[in-house]
Amino acid sequence: MAEQRPVCGVCGTTAESDDAPLTWSTQLGRRGVELVCDRCTRENVRAIEGKLESEWW
């Protein structure tokens, strides 16, 4: 079985476990749903929320 660990779609870092940590989040990217690591989530949370709001509402 090839290991396919979650990879952050923003910075490209790989999760330390096979499952995405709870601190990770997802966002809609050009290729669909992308995983975002906790670090990028903190940095982009406002942008993500603003994006969702503008796109969904």
Ligand SMILES: [Zn+2]
């Ligand atoms: Zn990241």
